[in-house]
Amino acid sequence: MxxxxxxxxxxxxxxxxxxxxxxxxxxxxxxxxxxxxxxxxxxxxxxxxxxxxxxxxxxxLGLKKSIREELSNEDKQLLDLVKNMPEEQKKKVLEKIYSKRKKNSFPFLRFFKNSLLLAGISALISVIISIFGAYAFSRIEFSGRSYIQRGVLLVYLFGGTILAVPLYQIFVKMGMTNSGIKGMLSLFVIYIVQTLPVSLYMLGNYFRTIPETIEEAAIIDGCSRLKVIYKIIIPLSLPAIVTVFIYAFMIGWNEYLFASIFIRPYPEFHTLPIGLNEIFNSEHAIWTKMMAASVLTAVPVIILFMTMEKYLAGGLTTGGVKE
Missing domain, CATH: 4.10.280 (MYOD Basic-Helix-Loop-Helix Domain, subunit B)
Incomplete structure (x- = not known):
């Protein structure tokens, strides 16, 4: 039984x-x-x-033109006739043909580059700030430390839709929405602020698992606080640091709400979530191309996990000191 x-x-x-x-x-x-x-x-x-x-x-990937991007017979005839047209009329015809080709094209590589730049740099800056902030929370005694550490997480009590309007008003008053570059800088700041609380919390908890006697021995040998961070804390905390970087990268890589607010008016700076939304809702939506774009969008995250998998093993400090 x-x-x-x-x-x-x-x-x-x-x-x-x-x-x-x-x-x-x-x-x-x-x-x-x-x-x-x-x-x-x-x-x-x-x-x-x-x-x-x-x-x-x-x-x-731009290795082949789609049928929709190729000029129609009507457009080819217009190009043949445009040579004999007046300058003003010629300009209007060329603009019409150019706008039609632009509408039918999907600049995936440009969207991919924008997303990679935005997510990668914001994640890197977030990790760098988090390392120093988390070390201060876990090792340095100062008044109000516990309140500040817990207060950092209060930002997650408010959803992105609630923060979108006040954040947009703040950046408008600062003049950070007048161009695509300024819109990208605004997104950098938002993504860093958005990922810092969890990054500080995760790294702070991990730093506390590192025996302080290792740091004390290094300080006795003449290491400063900065050298302790560079030579001891960072090497022993690689699993946590890699995890935080992947988390911050994925936030920036998949974020849609703030990107649709700050950079939608500037097509040259569209990110992948904005670009994919455009192609999904356009009159020229093609299922095979949409699915291929979705697959390629997932590739960087998969590669990131595969290349950094070896750093995600825990227990690097086991045996480092005998109490």
């Missing part, structure tokens, strides 16, 4: 695990499958494409 009950429990446990994994991973498999299809085969049944192709990826 005991063995039978144990077998039934094990069977249902693994059945639920497989069901949950299938439920979670199926949409991603379908997304990848559709990205390797032709437009006419986008809604074919099955996960394995009948006619696999890299057409959508080639168009996104």
């Amino acid at each position: 005991v063995k039978k009950k144990s077998f039934i429990r094990t069977f249902f446990f693994w059945f639920l695990i497989v069901l949950l994994v299938t439920f979670v991973i199926y949409p991603f498999l379908w997304m990848v499958s559709v990205s390797f299809r032709y437009d006419t085969d986008a809604f074919d049944k099955g996960l394995i494409p009948k006619r696999p192709t890299l057409n959508a990826y080639e168009e996104l």
Whole structure:
């Protein structure tokens, strides 16, 4: 009876695990499958494409022009006639053709570069500030330390939609919304402020697990506080630092609300979430291209996890000191 009950429990446990994994991973498999299809085969049944192709990826990466980006016969005829037109009329015709091509194009690489720059630099600055701030919270005694440390987390009591309007008004009064570059700088500040509280909390708790006797020995040997941070705290805290960087990077990489407020009027500075939203809601939406763009959007995060996985192992201080 005991063995039978144990077998039934094990069977249902693994059945639920497989069901949950299938439920979670199926949409991603379908997304990848559709990205390797032709437009006419986008809604074919099955996960394995009948006619696999890299057409959508080639168009996104600029290796191949899509049919919508190519000039129509009407536009080609207009180009032939434009040579004999008056200068003012010629300018209007060229602007019409250019705007049509621009509307039908999807500058994925530009959006990708903007998102990578914005998320990467803001995450790096957030981590640097968090290291020094968390060290101060965990090692240096000063009045009001506990209140300040807990108060930092109060920012998460308010949702992004509540903070959006006052933040926008503040940056408008500071003149930080007049151009795309200023809008990007505003997003840098917002992303850093948005990720700092959790970064400080995570790193502060991790720094407390490092034995203070290691630092005391280094200080006796002549190390300053800065040298202690660079030579002891950072090497021993790489798992936590990498985790905080990935967290901050993903916040900036996937953020849509503030980006749609500060940089939407400036197409040259659109990030991937804004660009993907544009293509999903445009009249020229193509499912294969949308799925290929979604797959490529997930690639940097996957690469980040794979390259930094070795730093995510804990217990680096085990055996570092004997109490």
